[in-house]
Amino acid sequence: MAKETADVAIVGAGIMGLSIAYHLARRSDLRIIVLEKADNVAEGSTGASCAVLRQRYSFPESIMVARDGLRTYRDWANFTGIAEPRARFHHTGVLWMMGETPEEVVQGHALMASLGIDVSILDSPAVKARFPALSTCDSPVDWTGETPHECTEGEGFLFEEEGGYFDPVSACQDLAEAIRRDGVDLRFRAKVTNVRVAGGRVEGVDLADGTSIDAPMLINASGPWARQLAKMAGLDPGWSLKPIRAQVVYREWPDEVPGPLPVVGDESGGIYMRPEAGDSQILFGSIREEDEQEEIFDPDSFNQNIDAEFRDRKIHALHHRIPALPYRGAITGVAGLYTVNTEDVYPIVGPTEIEGFIVCNGFSGHGFKEAPSIGSMLAQWVTGKTAEFDTEAPLDFFSINRKPHEVEDKVVLA
Secondary structure (H helix, E strand, O other): OOOEEEEEEEOOOOOHHHHHHHHHOOOOOOOOEEEEOOOOOOOHHHHEEEEEEEOOOOHHHHHHHHHHHHHHOOOHHHHOOOOOOOOOEOOOOHHHHHEOOOOHHHHHHHHHOOOOOOOOEEOOHHHHHHHHOOOOOOOOOOOOOOOOOOOOEEOOOEEEEEEEEEOOOHHHHHHHHHHHOOOOEEEEEOOOOEEEEOOOOOEEEEHHHOOEEEEEOOEEOOOOHHHHHHOOOOOOOOOEEEEEEEEEEEEOOOOOOOOOEEEHHHEEOOEEEEEOOOOOOOOOEEEOOOHHHOOOOOOOOOOOOOOOHHHHHHHHHHHHHHHOOOOOOOEEEEEOOOOOOOOOOOEEEEEEEOOOEEEOOOOOOHHHHHHHHHHHHHHHHHOOOOOOOOOOOOOHHOOOOOOOOOOOOOOOOO
16 A cells, blocks of 8 residues: 655545645645545536626625635636636626615625625616616516516616626636646545544545555545545534535527626526626526425436426526527536535534544535635635735634524525
């Protein structure tokens, strides 16, 4: 059996594991190894991520995490040190059409503005002027057809001027290049089969190929496989981290429908949407809790195709928000996995009762936008050092020992 050593072992080469590795490497001389059981980066949840970069959340701390993540993605070349990175930021803005009262919109604006976010309130004429394809109907839709739908114009909508979306797989490819440049050992087809713990402390991991790696710190960034890795260490996180199947639909964006299109959160239809493929497509998925219930017990084997019933419901919601969209065009889709913390849909991040075993799990569908900040938070905690692009958001907000945060709805937008 080959015997190796490292200061930090990170399991998972999705956006989270790679971000942590890069933040550690850029401020320390630690020997870091990233272990990925797949053949390449981003082959888990990240690869199917919609990578929406929005900053609206229920708590100031989570807004800060998303804010600082967005600022990193907007300055990606400087952050990664790659002159011409593969990934790029798509600046569309984020429009919230959530059926809110004018008072609620003003409150949301005040909170975000107080945290330094460039946010506006748009009335219906302003929305139509900027995004002519969008209906500004603010009335809930009864998709059973039992209640006739009558559209009423919304009085005001919150708009994030700086938001947009990113290229998730390309982002991971960039980070893989950056961490290797900075001395991190990134390995593929490196499946962890055992976590060695003795005296309440992590000692290292064993791999399927017979390699044994001694490391006093192990960071669990394995996404849907988080429970499996924790079980190997003998850890019960005390939170339900469930791999949940999440579906995304793609359809053509025809030339005759006027653009541009922002990222949209649409409460009346229960969907979110954004442009895709150089504005030649529109991507959309669900913001409803009932659509995030299908637990997957084997993340290595699940249905990655979209369901016809889900597709049909969401396409009707899309047509409600974009009335000029013709009922034709190719429709495709994919299903990926959220790792949902069903207690409050917020992650657990940081140290555990097992010394050296660090959790970074349960992001419930909003991990991509938070990854740069989470990497910063953990790197600051591990090394005690600060660096450019760091966040000041408190790590304790995501502690494994915290109480569940009180959220109105346990959905990806919480």
